Amino acid sequence: MIIYGRNPVREAIAAGRRPVKQIWAAKGAIAEFGGARPASNEEIAKLAGTDAHQGVCADVAAYHYVGAHELLARKDPLIVVLDEIQDPQNLGAIARTAEAAGADGLVIPDRRSAEVTPSACKASAGAVEYLPIARVRNIADFLGEAKAAGHWIYGAAGDGQAYDTVDYSGGRVLVMGAEGTGLRPRVRETCDVLVALPQRGRIESLNVSAAAAVLVYAMVAGN
Amino acid sequence: MIIYGRNPVREAIAAGRRPVKQIWAAKGAIAEFGGARPASNEEIAKLAGTDAHQGVCADVAAYHYVGAHELLARKDPLIVVLDEIQDPQNLGAIARTAEAAGADGLVIPDRRSAEVTPSACKASAGAVEYLPIARVRNIADFLGEAKAAGHWIYGAAGDGQAYDTVDYSGGRVLVMGAEGTGLRPRVRETCDVLVALPQRGRIESLNVSAAAAVLVYAMVAGN
Numbered sequence: 001m002i003i004y005g006r007n008p009v010r011e012a013i014a015a016g017r018r019p020v021k022q023i024w025a026a027k028g029a030i031a032e033f034g035g036a037r038p039a040s041n042e043e044i045a046k047l048a049g050t051d052a053h054q055g056v057c058a059d060v061a062a063y064h065y066v067g068a069h070e071l072l073a074r075k076d077p078l079i080v081v082l083d084e085i086q087d088p089q090n091l092g093a094i095a096r097t098a099e100a101a102g103a104d105g106l107v108i109p110d111r112r113s114a115e116v117t118p119s120a121c122k123a124s125a126g127a128v129e130y131l132p133i134a135r136v137r138n139i140a141d142f143l144g145e146a147k148a149a150g151h152w153i154y155g156a157a158g159d160g161q162a163y164d165t166v167d168y169s170g171g172r173v174l175v176m177g178a179e180g181t182g183l184r185p186r187v188r189e190t191c192d193v194l195v196a197l198p199q200r201g202r203i204e205s206l207n208v209s210a211a212a213a214v215l216v217y218a219m220v221a222g223n
Numbered sequence: 224m225i226i227y228g229r230n231p232v233r234e235a236i237a238a239g240r241r242p243v244k245q246i247w248a249a250k251g252a253i254a255e256f257g258g259a260r261p262a263s264n265e266e267i268a269k270l271a272g273t274d275a276h277q278g279v280c281a282d283v284a285a286y287h288y289v290g291a292h293e294l295l296a297r298k299d300p301l302i303v304v305l306d307e308i309q310d311p312q313n314l315g316a317i318a319r320t321a322e323a324a325g326a327d328g329l330v331i332p333d334r335r336s337a338e339v340t341p342s343a344c345k346a347s348a349g350a351v352e353y354l355p356i357a358r359v360r361n362i363a364d365f366l367g368e369a370k371a372a373g374h375w376i377y378g379a380a381g382d383g384q385a386y387d388t389v390d391y392s393g394g395r396v397l398v399m400g401a402e403g404t405g406l407r408p409r410v411r412e413t414c415d416v417l418v419a420l421p422q423r424g425r426i427e428s429l430n431v432s433a434a435a436a437v438l439v440y441a442m443v444a445g446n
Contacts (some may be wrong), residue, residue, distance in 0.1 A: 006424075011425075013425070015425075075378055087369050088420070093430060093433065096426060096429065096430055096433070097429060097433045099424040099425065099426050100420075100423070100424045100426055100428070100429045100433075101420075101421070101422075101424070102421070102423025104422055116413065125426055125430070126426060127425075127426045130424065130425045130426065131424075132435075160227070163352050164444050187257060187400065194374065197323075197324075198324070198325070198443065199323050199324075199326055200323070200324060200325025200443075201322040201323045201324070201353065201354075202238075202350075202351065202353045203230075203234070203319060203322050203323055203348055203349060203353065205323070206319065206320060206323045206436075207316060207319055207348070208437040209432075210316065210319070210320045210432065210433065211436075213429075213433035213434075213436045213437050214440045217420065218438045220421065220423075221387050221402045222278065
């Protein structure tokens with residue numbers, strides 16, 4: 001997999017979770033990435049398949065997903081579940097926020113979901129190299145297991161209760177629905193509490209990564 | 224100015240703040256935009272200068288900025304100031320969150336800053352058509368005027384006090400620094416309180432639009 005951008009390549013190296021086979025860097029970036037093969041910006045754009053490479057790309061091993069049980073076994077974890085999020089930019093942005101806030105990990109379904117693609121790596125500023133991310137077959141089943149493990153399931157929904165009136169102590173699983181459509185019915189039913197952000201404007205809905213940032217930080221503050 | 228994307232075009236029409244001279248729509252979008260001139264996706268891409276047009280673009284009047292004094296004159300306003308934010312995506316994303324949260328407006332400097340470009344309109348999902356946005360010559364001077372008007376100035380800074388321990392009652396001005404570099408010294412000195420989000424991860428910093436979302440909602444909850 002060819003990842004690109006300064007932060008993603010730097011963090012892939014620093015985290016050491018997946019082998020970095022080869023790095024290519026253009027003039028402006030070569031000093032930062034020792035051992036990189038010199039390349040033109042055009043060559044890097046061709047390798048990366050995008051112009052958003054900031055002069056560096058790297059051939060790295062496939063992304064290493066963790067097992068969901070590893071996340072559930074933690075003490076009072078904060079786990080963010082993305083229910084069929086489609087945009088790798090949103091996946092990456094939420095991973096970045098979750099990592100910065102100290103969340104334990106992210107869970108995504110193994111179908112009909114954005115994955116940890118190079119553009120998600122870029123949007124995460126490399127946070128996906130540290131944050132554990134699990135893929136599960138069925139989100140509702142995973143939530144059932146999380147409940148059985150004693151954690152509380154909070155679903156983000158416009159008609160939920162005000163998010164800042166909720167007690168977030170203990171193990172927390174936050175479920176964010178897809179852009180535009182929200183939580184699917186079976187997922188929604190599995191939630192213990194639905195939480196809403198006040199919407200006082202004319203525009204219908206917040207961006208899912210902005211909503212996730214507010215909710216993740218509210219949950220961090222609660223523990 | 225050619226704006227593009229379903230939400231931006233829809234909200235520009237609905238808000239009615241700036242004349243819409245002409246709309247072009249491709250097959251999938253023409254039913255939604257009555258009066259649009261039929262066009263191919265290729266023609267729309269050429270007009271919009273991007274493939275991210277979702278089958279619709281419109282020729283609209285220049286963006287109408289408001290006067291900063293109009294924002295300062297409001298009762299206990301919540302004003303978000305972007306100190307040399309460079310990325311129109313971040314400007315748009317913050318505008319979207321601010322509008323949804325019910326903030327009174329946004330202030331940007333008239334130089335060295337992202338402006339309300341078509342890509343900012345797109346990233347805002349059309350929120351910029353409702354949210355008042357002002358451009359000022361000098362951010363530090365504007366903050367001085369805001370202080371004189373009795374409002375409190377909160378600057379986002381990694382070394383500030385924990386954001387969730389602060390009293391946000393009264394008029395609030397939140398200042399977000401540029402991506403990567405943060406608040407400039409003179410702007411920082413002008414702030415009454417510096418506020419920080421806890422950073423518990425390995426990645427250095429939150430994305431500015433995620434940080435803004437958390438802080439804006441904290442300030443909304445405080446009033």
